[in-house]
Amino acid sequence: MRPVFFFRHPTLIVSLAIVSVLALLRIILFEYAQMIYFVVFYISLGLAFNVFLGFTNYVCFGYSVFIALGGYAMAHAIKWFAGVLNPPLVIVIGLLLAILYALILALITGFIGLRLKEAYFAIATIGLAQGVRFFIEGFHVWGGSEGLIVASNIIAHYGSKWLSTISIDYADLLMFSTAILSILITYYLLNSRARYAFMAIKEDEDVARSFGVNSVKYKLLAFTISGILGALLGASKLLKDQAIFPGEAFSLTFTLEALVITLVGGKGTLMFPLVLGILYAGLKYFLTTMFPGLQLLIFAVIVIVVVELFPEGVAGWLRRRYKGTLMEKIIT
Amino acid sequence: MNIVLKVENVAKYFGGIRALDGVTLDIYENELLAIIGPNGAGKTTLFNVITGLLKPDKGRILFLGKDITKLPPERRAQLGIARAFQIPKLISSASVIDNVILSCLFGGKMNLNTARNRSLKVLEMVGLNRKAYETAGSLTSPEKKLLELARAVAMKPRVLLLDEIVAGMPPVEVDNILSLVKKISAEEKITAVAMVEHVMRAVKYADRAVFMHQGRILLEGSPNDLLNNKLVRDVYLGEIVE
Amino acid sequence: MEYSYILINILSGVMIGLLYSLIGLSLTFIFGVLQFVNSAEGQLIMIGAYVAYWLFVLYGLSPLVSLLIASLVGLVLGMALYTTVVKRLMGLPALYSLSAAFALAIFIQELAKLLWGPTYRGFIFDMGSLRVFNFYIPATRIWGSIISAILVFMLYYYLYRTKSGRVLRSIIQNPEGAVLTGVDIYRYYLLALAIGIGLNVACGSVLTLYVSSGINPYMGDVYTNLAFIVAVLGGLGAPEGSLLAGLIFGLIESLLPAFLGNIPNVGAYPATRFFMFVILMVVLLVRPKGLMGR
Numbered sequence: 001m002r003p004v005f006f007f008r009h010p011t012l013i014v015s016l017a018i019v020s021v022l023a024l025l026r027i028i029l030f031e032y033a034q035m036i037y038f039v040v041f042y043i044s045l046g047l048a049f050n051v052f053l054g055f056t057n058y059v060c061f062g063y064s065v066f067i068a069l070g071g072y073a074m075a076h077a078i079k080w081f082a083g084v085l086n087p088p089l090v091i092v093i094g095l096l097l098a099i100l101y102a103l104i105l106a107l108i109t110g111f112i113g114l115r116l117k118e119a120y121f122a123i124a125t126i127g128l129a130q131g132v133r134f135f136i137e138g139f140h141v142w143g144g145s146e147g148l149i150v151a152s153n154i155i156a157h158y159g160s161k162w163l164s165t166i167s168i169d170y171a172d173l174l175m176f177s178t179a180i181l182s183i184l185i186t187y188y189l190l191n192s193r194a195r196y197a198f199m200a201i202k203e204d205e206d207v208a209r210s211f212g213v214n215s216v217k218y219k220l221l222a223f224t225i226s227g228i229l230g231a232l233l234g235a236s237k238l239l240k241d242q243a244i245f246p247g248e249a250f251s252l253t254f255t256l257e258a259l260v261i262t263l264v265g266g267k268g269t270l271m272f273p274l275v276l277g278i279l280y281a282g283l284k285y286f287l288t289t290m291f292p293g294l295q296l297l298i299f300a301v302i303v304i305v306v307v308e309l310f311p312e313g314v315a316g317w318l319r320r321r322y323k324g325t326l327m328e329k330i331i332t
Numbered sequence: 333m334n335i336v337l338k339v340e341n342v343a344k345y346f347g348g349i350r351a352l353d354g355v356t357l358d359i360y361e362n363e364l365l366a367i368i369g370p371n372g373a374g375k376t377t378l379f380n381v382i383t384g385l386l387k388p389d390k391g392r393i394l395f396l397g398k399d400i401t402k403l404p405p406e407r408r409a410q411l412g413i414a415r416a417f418q419i420p421k422l423i424s425s426a427s428v429i430d431n432v433i434l435s436c437l438f439g440g441k442m443n444l445n446t447a448r449n450r451s452l453k454v455l456e457m458v459g460l461n462r463k464a465y466e467t468a469g470s471l472t473s474p475e476k477k478l479l480e481l482a483r484a485v486a487m488k489p490r491v492l493l494l495d496e497i498v499a500g501m502p503p504v505e506v507d508n509i510l511s512l513v514k515k516i517s518a519e520e521k522i523t524a525v526a527m528v529e530h531v532m533r534a535v536k537y538a539d540r541a542v543f544m545h546q547g548r549i550l551l552e553g554s555p556n557d558l559l560n561n562k563l564v565r566d567v568y569l570g571e572i573v574e
Numbered sequence: 575m576e577y578s579y580i581l582i583n584i585l586s587g588v589m590i591g592l593l594y595s596l597i598g599l600s601l602t603f604i605f606g607v608l609q610f611v612n613s614a615e616g617q618l619i620m621i622g623a624y625v626a627y628w629l630f631v632l633y634g635l636s637p638l639v640s641l642l643i644a645s646l647v648g649l650v651l652g653m654a655l656y657t658t659v660v661k662r663l664m665g666l667p668a669l670y671s672l673s674a675a676f677a678l679a680i681f682i683q684e685l686a687k688l689l690w691g692p693t694y695r696g697f698i699f700d701m702g703s704l705r706v707f708n709f710y711i712p713a714t715r716i717w718g719s720i721i722s723a724i725l726v727f728m729l730y731y732y733l734y735r736t737k738s739g740r741v742l743r744s745i746i747q748n749p750e751g752a753v754l755t756g757v758d759i760y761r762y763y764l765l766a767l768a769i770g771i772g773l774n775v776a777c778g779s780v781l782t783l784y785v786s787s788g789i790n791p792y793m794g795d796v797y798t799n800l801a802f803i804v805a806v807l808g809g810l811g812a813p814e815g816s817l818l819a820g821l822i823f824g825l826i827e828s829l830l831p832a833f834l835g836n837i838p839n840v841g842a843y844p845a846t847r848f849f850m851f852v853i854l855m856v857v858l859l860v861r862p863k864g865l866m867g868r
Binding site: 053058059061112116118119120124127128130131133134135137138140202252256259293294296297299300307308311 | 687795799
Binding site: 193196197199200203204206207208209210211212213214215 | 383384385404405406409410414415417421422423424425426430433434435437438439440441443444483487
């Protein structure tokens, strides 16, 4: 049964294997926990962003809004329930809130924007992250421009030992779970009947609709899932950072990074955002130490070059080279 | 005779251009209707309005007695209005059979297994079953038209709208395809077929024909009557392909 | 609230609105012809502002002169952008040109930071002021409005009264039709992007006539968002709509902080920018075509 299962679902097995190896490394090589967290973060970012970009060819430029909402959700859970419930339960509530906030925003934004063409949607979403940020800062809600810091709440109610447990162990656990969830969801979408709908929508939306595909429903589905995964990412990030500030949380940098990962890797595939997530984390670390201040510039150039010369990314190039072999099946 | 599809006084304007200028047309049960007219007469626009890709500025569309004017294209497809496009809009990177499966899954609301079986059956009907697993992009032009037909038929439609299905084909092929259309319509119990055509040979297969010009339906009658009509021949000025 | 205060705000709104019309016009014109969303508009405005700054600080040139040089810079940049980036992206799925524009914006921003540092820059260029009621309007602002209006009308004149302008308009309305009439569409794409970006960078210099401080590499985002709202409100791809949309928006932006400032515990600046975003969403929800869109 085992070998057959592998050959029927090679992508899934390989992806999960990669994440498992990382998890193992995280447990064994404890000193590298921070770096491994960094890597898994980017794997999740790439996969979560790819659920929308890869399946619909729409870009949500304000993607950081979901990551930020997830962070705020977790911060709210901690601020409201710390001391009332024990930490794991508080974290679960934070996750549920993150899903709720992302769901609401995705449905509203999606309803307005996804009935329109890509250009209009892009315009709507570029302003989205900033829009929410200015609401928070302008009306002084959710901590306003000073943001929220939860470290003090945790120490006050649970003691400083819990602080490190949450910030190190729970954050990492959550991040790994988000990565695995992203892999499973992406894989499911690639192999269910939804796959046909997305294929048709990307090719020509009018024609897809003429053959019965409710394109808005599918676009909304991908957008909402992508947003929720982003929020889960953000929730785990809050557990790690212990604070969230609107100035940085809503920045467009995450979108640029996600674009690098998915476009260079190969949008719409499973393996490549994952692999690129790993490589990206490495590249970013390298650039931060060697050429601080130049990362964004370099990443911007990479996106432009990829879009011009290799739109299908590494996945596309490899797919052509290994056409017809098992390797091709893995690269999906 | 029952009316399957009713176009009621439909108008569509693009800025100053009157693409459809008050079109009223009834499509009856069990008929093969030909819609002829010069380029720019509004034939494809009419199809676009019927299938829902365009919203009319005036008028209504009724399908089996029900007003579908406000329904989106996907709902109309699910109700049973299928369309084959003039220039086949296939998913070129996907396989031939995947293109048909798509139509079954969504327009035909079938599950994956049923869709696969039906797709193979329909591909066999049009003669493309040997190429089922090739990429749609690798097909020849006539084959792409057949695939377009297969997609439309696969979703078990009540009404089939064919937009210039035999354009550019030699007479033998024209006969083959029109016979195929008639055969499939009978087997699949497709209630009515409307086709937009330039090719006179194809028009002669129809039960009834209407002549469109400048967004209006000017004449209606049997194909032979229309093709021999002086006005029709004047307007066409040789655009009709014998 | 005194009437003269409201009137001054209205006047101020119209004056800045003319600049906003120009900003929106650049975006909508480029989109209309090339189907390219110029997300780097704000950053190009930043370039225009820096041009005015450096020419003033180094050579004492007034912004009125700098804007001519800025236009030329923009013209050249536009041609360069077309041949290197935009040309190859035409006809590909929208996501590629959208991503490229987004990346370009960040690239220009970071490059500016690298070349000129993140510090805020400004200069003082005084041309006196005009007294209206009890308020003084700087003459530079008056000049800014006049020039914005002139540039807007120049583009309208070009599009409606010249042969090549009419070709561009026909491309906006029906690209396939235009090709069928035998037009070398690629030359017109190049022309349109050159003009559009030229206008775009010029906006930055004109901007310094209104506000000549706060020039920094990251100033662009506000203007990109502004361009989007004005363009969508007027009708994306419909240059006719930009004038009205810009004026409406200028008025809203002038009058809103006064109201918002009165609500306790509300920061007028971020709240105004939030409302800008809400307006965009409402337009997209209710009438995405905008005022004059097809």
